[in-house]
Amino acid sequence: MTPRTAQLIEGANRALTSAQRELEASDLETAAERACVAMLRLAKACLDVEGVAAGPAQAVCSAYGQHFVETGRMYSAYFRWLLDAADLRKASASDIAARIDYDAAATVVERAEIFRDATTRFVSRSAT
Numbered sequence: 403m404t405p406r407t408a409q410l411i412e413g414a415n416r417a418l419t420s421a422q423r424e425l426e427a428s429d430l431e432t433a434a435e436r437a438c439v440a441m442l443r444l445a446k447a448c449l450d451v452e453g454v455a456a457g458p459a460q461a462v463c464s465a466y467g468q469h470f471v472e473t474g475r476m477y478s479a480y481f482r483w484l485l486d487a488a489d490l491r492k493a494s495a496s497d498i499a500a501r502i503d504y505d506a507a508a509t510v511v512e513r514a515e516i517f518r519d520a521t522t523r524f525v526s527r528s529a530t
Contacts, residue, residue: 403451403525404450404451406450407447407450407451407525410443410444410446410447410450411443411444411447411521411522411525413443414439414440414441414443414444414447414518414521415440415518417436417437417439417440417443418436418437418440418511418514418515418518420432420436421433421434421436421437421440421510421511421514422511424436425507425508425511428504430501430502430503430504430506430507431501431502431507433507433510433511434487434490434491434502434506434507434510434511435491437487437507437510437511437513437514438487438488438490438491438510438514440514440517440518441483441484441487441488441513441514441517442459442462442484442487442488444514444517444518444521445462445463445466445484445521446462447521447525448466448469448470448476448521448524448525449462449465449466449469451524451525451528452469454469459488459491460488463481463484463485463488466481466484467481476520476524477520480517480520483510483513483514483516483517484517486510486513487510487513487514490502490506490510
């Protein structure tokens with residue numbers, strides 16, 4: 403594992419811990435935003451293992467889809483979850499009226515946890 407990959411996973415873990423804490427505190431927008439950040443960092447970690455550098459969220463999502471979903475190397479559900487999280491984050495940031503309910507925030511946090519586990523397995527297998 404490269405130092406960059408390790409940094410991305412560590413950052414994702416911190417973001418996910420923050421998301422869980424914010425969810426418990428009922429700060430739903432922040433919880434969803436932190437879970438999205440975690441998922442984007444995890445997707446970047448997968449891409450880093452492949453030697454692919456991606457910039458902003460849209461580029462990360464696109465590159466992840468091309469390198470992992472289109473090739474069948476990762477479940478397509480992870481890609482859908484990544485896109486959904488990015489959409490939820492964007493809607494929350496751009497529209498004050500777009501309130502996030504508890505179920506939506508809890509779902510994105512749960513999916514980020516599952517994605518973290520899958521990414522950790524992928525990175526571990528790639529390192530050997």
